[in-house]
Amino acid sequence: MKPQMLIRIALRSIRRTKMRSTLTALGIIIGVGAVIVMVAIGHGAKSRIEQSIKNLGTNMVVITPGAANTGNVSQGAGSFNRLKIEDAEKLKRESVLLADVSPVIMAFGRIRGNNGTNWRCPVYGVDPAYQNIRDWQVGQGQFFDARDLRARRKVCVLGATVALQIFGDGEGAALGQEVILRDVPFTVIGVLAPKGQTASGTDQDDVIIAPYTTVQERLAGHQFIAQILGSAASPSDVVAAMTEAKAIMRESHKLGDWEESDFQVKNQADLADAATGATDVMTILLACIAGISLLVGGIGIMNIMLVSVTERTREIGIRMAIGARPADVLLQFLVEAIVLSLLGGLLGVALGYGGSWLVGRLTGWPTMIDGVTVSVALGFSAAVGVFFGFWPARKAAALNPIDALRYE
């Protein structure tokens, strides 16, 4: 019998029991649909995260306070923040592999423009090298330099958003103006080029950058060292630079050989792993859900095919009586099972597309459906049909013509 004939017979038989077939395929429809939606969300998030980490800058090494197991209760509250300016200065002095080093001091408080406009955003006290490490471009004016740092000048560089909000969008409108942080006026000497949002939706342009010496002196009591950033001379140096930085830091903190480090050194790969690790776990979880739902869907299909074989015993007898070979009967029911589950898979894919679109619209999350996911989903549905349809089909093919014909 020709394949298109088998498919026609299968479609006709499915159409005759529309309701039953739909309910049977529902397991597969929902399973495939759910998996496609989840994978679309996972993929979208992962690619956004990877993209934004790539945007962080190249060859970067990040030192953060706290031991590796940050959940540790035994750490006293005071011992938590153990990064000091001296650490950064020692790294800068002694490190061979780190080309640039900068502490990042975070300060907070109300911000006011000399035109009276109020604003609220983080203030970073950094080294001029910070610009290099982060690979940030200055849009207008200039970044502060080593002399500004040494002289503790009250100068600052505004992120594009801050400049716009306080001083408006005129070209150079912010330059030469002042922003007042906790009663201390800082002169604006530059505005950064816009960088946009991070994966988590934070505006990277909503920030003020100032020399860390000035921030430390003028905003004392309202700041802490969030991290120390460094950048290796080349990508191949990153791992060695991390080892070196760790050694220098341990020396700086006067840690004994047996003592755990009270800081962490990470590179971009670590950051990427941490950020995408969650999505990897989710992907494995999804695969499990997919497997279970396809299994359940497959058992549903096997069940309905067994019912179908019993119901159509006379039909099988007639077909055998007029010359159908056992293989013809087997193929007929196998194709029916495959068509049924494949139709379920196709509807599931359609549902997945619709669902992803809807989720994207409602939440604004990026979603991404790739051809691989769709073809794997369809392939799995077909495989489910073969696997769970085989036994009922073989049962049909094993019937004796005369017994099948006599079946009531």
Next chain:
Amino acid sequence: MAADVIRIQGLTRTYIMGANEVHALDGIDLTIAKGEMVAVMGASGSGKSTMMNMLGCLDKPTSGSYELDGERVEVMDRNQLADLRNRRIGFVFQGFNLLARTSALENVELPMMYERARKKDVREAAVAALARVGLADRSSHLPNELSGGQQQRVAIARALVTEPALLLADEPTGNLDSRTSVEVLALFQELNDNGLTVVMVTHEDSIAHYAKRIVELRDGRIVRDEPVNPRGNAAADLAAIDARKKGNA
């Protein structure tokens, strides 16, 4: 010798029903030559259907031998038997056995779907077979939209469409009125005249006398095997019936 279509020897079929055995066929010897038209008769339960199922390769004998066209059937596997049913034998069942919710035309096409080496146009052959049984205008009807006689004729068209050498019919007129019965027999006689070997089961002498030979079974044994004399002419009888009807009207 090669002219024998059917040759069976010592054929038995025993059903085991719990403790007791039912000898539905109890040692049958029968030879049917090409071109014969045989009526199998006998009381209900005498083993007629059981024998037809053996002849049609739908069931396997408990013992004995069966040669169809000189080939031994009992040694064949399921595929060979399927091909035999497909090409050599046309079977008309006691209860029509058409596929439900499938048009008359598609029912007739069905055997050709399972033909290994199909040479002719399926649709064309099916249309011709339906025309031959006088149902050209009913080809798109479903079985439940046809009368009993029409369903029986669709079943006959299906049996004939692969041009078998042997037609087996189990009570082909069991559900038909007398006029339609004669009509079916007229068709059988015509086919037989053209060389088809026909074996049919019937309870009625009036039907059996259209055959060339009568074989009677009792309790699974052949108790009578004789030629029909004089033989009826179904076509002529049909014309007479129609003429009488017209006269009455």
